[in-house]
Amino acid sequence: MxxxxxxxxxxxxxxxxxxxxxxxxxxxxxxxxxxxxxxxxxxxxxxxxxxxxxxxxxxxxxxxxxxxxxxxxxxxxxxxxxxxxxxxxxxxxxxxxxxxxxxxxxxxxxxxxxxxxxxxxxxxxxxxxxxxxxxxxxxxxxxxxxxxxxxxxxxxxxxxxxxxxxxxxxxxxxSVIGPRERPEKMYTKLIALGLQNKPFPLFEGSDKHLRSFxxxxxxxxxxxxxxxxxxxxxxxxxxxxxxVEHTTKEGIEAVEKVLGKTIELNVIPKRPGDQSRTKANIDxxxxxxNYNPKTTLLEAVQKQVEWYKANFSN
Missing domain, CATH: 3.40.50.720 (NAD(P)-binding Rossmann-like Domain)
Structure with a gap:
């Protein structure tokens, strides 16, 4: 085709x-x-x-x-x-x-x-x-x-x-995540700043947001x-x-677990129009x-960290 x-x-x-x-x-x-x-x-x-x-x-x-x-x-x-x-x-x-x-x-x-x-x-x-x-x-x-x-x-x-x-x-x-994710998106930014030992800008209240990562x-x-x-x-x-739903906080913790370090958070004002909850209804x-996603959050983060290190980490 x-x-x-x-x-x-x-x-x-x-x-x-x-x-x-x-x-x-x-x-x-x-x-x-x-x-x-x-x-x-x-x-x-x-x-x-x-x-x-x-x-x-x-x-x-x-x-x-x-x-x-x-x-x-x-x-x-x-x-x-x-x-x-x-x-x-x-x-x-x-x-x-x-x-x-x-x-x-x-x-x-x-x-x-x-x-x-x-x-x-x-x-x-x-x-x-x-x-x-x-x-x-x-x-x-x-x-x-x-x-x-x-x-x-x-x-x-x-x-x-x-x-x-x-x-x-x-x-x-x-809420798609993984290798090649845009640099301003949450996981790529978390990984980059975590590796650089720099604080991550967290929108106020977003740590409680629920996402279908x-x-x-x-x-x-x-x-x-x-x-x-x-x-x-x-x-x-x-x-x-x-x-499967995860909070933003759980997403941050997953990156910290894979990197083996704590990421400093810098709370900034809320972003207008941001979603408070996404949970895919895939009936x-x-x-x-016959759709059936199987990859866990931790597995996805692991793959993304490996990709980032291979391409952008000195």
């Missing part, structure tokens, strides 16, 4: 591209290599993919000439590219253009493909709102520009499925399992994540995809 992965040099997109390649698919990666976070990490991910024979196209989905840069015989699209997370440095225009306009352009490209079997939109638990513990049919209440624009992008994709113009689904991911390999299992299940997943929203994923 010829498969397009957008956001291919990012955290989760790179893992999915790598897995699809290992399964024998012809994978084309697309990424705009923006400087929202470390280009060093993006180029490191790109090198890993290119060494496996995955071609990477540097292109912004917001560009009008998208179709001129891609072959029209793409059979699957996995859409990871987005303005990520809840960041006070990102403007509404950043979220709007990267999450809505870019997705609309990619949909238009998908509609022009000769044999597109499935458009897979990658959503987020932030769509649900401050608490994300619900099944997929609950009314979403996003509490951030990120969540609002990701919901809009999701609905743009599913609209085409409802119109029977293409088969499509949306996967809502929960899900190992990226378990997420990838669910993502790639849609292949061959196009009819089952068409028009569906599906949660992917672990049902639908189990039913449709």
């Amino acid at each position: 010829k498969i397009l992965v957008t956001g291919a040099v990012g955290f989760i997109g790179s893992h999915v591209a790598e897995r699809l390649n290992s399964l024998g698919h012809d994978v084309i990666g697309l990424d705009n290599f923006n400087d929202y976070y470390s280009l060093e990490l993006k180029h490191l991910n790109a090198k890993v993919l290119e060494e496996k024979g995955i071609s990477i196209i540097k292109k912004d989905l917001r560009d009008e000439d998208l179709a001129e840069c891609l072959p029209n015989d793409i059979q699957y699209i996995f859409h990871f590219a987005a303005q990520p997370g809840i960041s006070q440095t990102s403007t509404f225009e950043d979220y709007f253009s990267n999450n809505i306009i870019a997705t609309k352009n990619l949909i238009d490209f998908g509609l022009s493909c000769d044999d597109l079997k499935l458009f897979v939109n990658v959503g987020t638990s932030s769509i649900y709102g401050i608490e994300a513990t619900f099944p997929e049919d609950i009314a979403p209440k996003p509490a951030s520009h990120y969540g609002v624009t990701k919901l809009a992008a999701e609905q743009l994709v599913l609209q085409k499925s409802r119109e029977q113009l293409m088969q499509a689904c949306s996967l809502r991911l929960y 899900t190992y990226v390999g378990d997420i990838v299992d669910g993502v790639v399992s849609v292949i061959g299940n196009e009819t089952k997943v068409n028009s569906e929203i599906i949660n992917l994540g672990t049902e 639908k994923a189990r039913k449709l995809l």
Whole structure:
């Protein structure tokens, strides 16, 4: 199968591209290599993919000439590219253009493909709102520009499925952790600062937040399992994540255990729009995809520490 992965040099997109390649698919990666976070990490991910024979196209989905840069015989699209997370440095225009306009352009490209079997939109638990513990049919209440624009992008994709113009689904991911996690995210930052003996900035009250910290390999299992299940997943929203909850404090303690040291905490003001609880309800994923994440938090942290030390620790 010829498969397009957008956001291919990012955290989760790179893992999915790598897995699809290992399964024998012809994978084309697309990424705009923006400087929202470390280009060093993006180029490191790109090198890993290119060494496996995955071609990477540097292109912004917001560009009008998208179709001129891609072959029209793409059979699957996995859409990871987005303005990520809840960041006070990102403007509404950043979220709007990267999450809505870019997705609309990619949909238009998908509609022009000769044999597109499935458009897979990658959503987020932030769509649900401050608490994300619900099944997929609950009314979403996003509490951030990120969540609002990701919901809009999701609905743009599913609209085409409802119109029977293409088969499509949306996967809502929960608190993904593991190797290649972005440098501003909790675990990479904890590991980096812990190794440097520097304090970790902890948002006030967030130590009590509950999260479905899900190992990226378990997420990838669910993502790639849609292949061959196009009819089952068409028009569906599906949660992917672990049902096991941990507090942020427990996450910090897991990193301390693996590093063998205590990490100093520097409490800073709360972050607006941050979720207080995420717990993946994966009943639908189990039913449709036989989804069953198994990696423990400690195992995930161990793998992430090993990756970080191998690539960034002097």
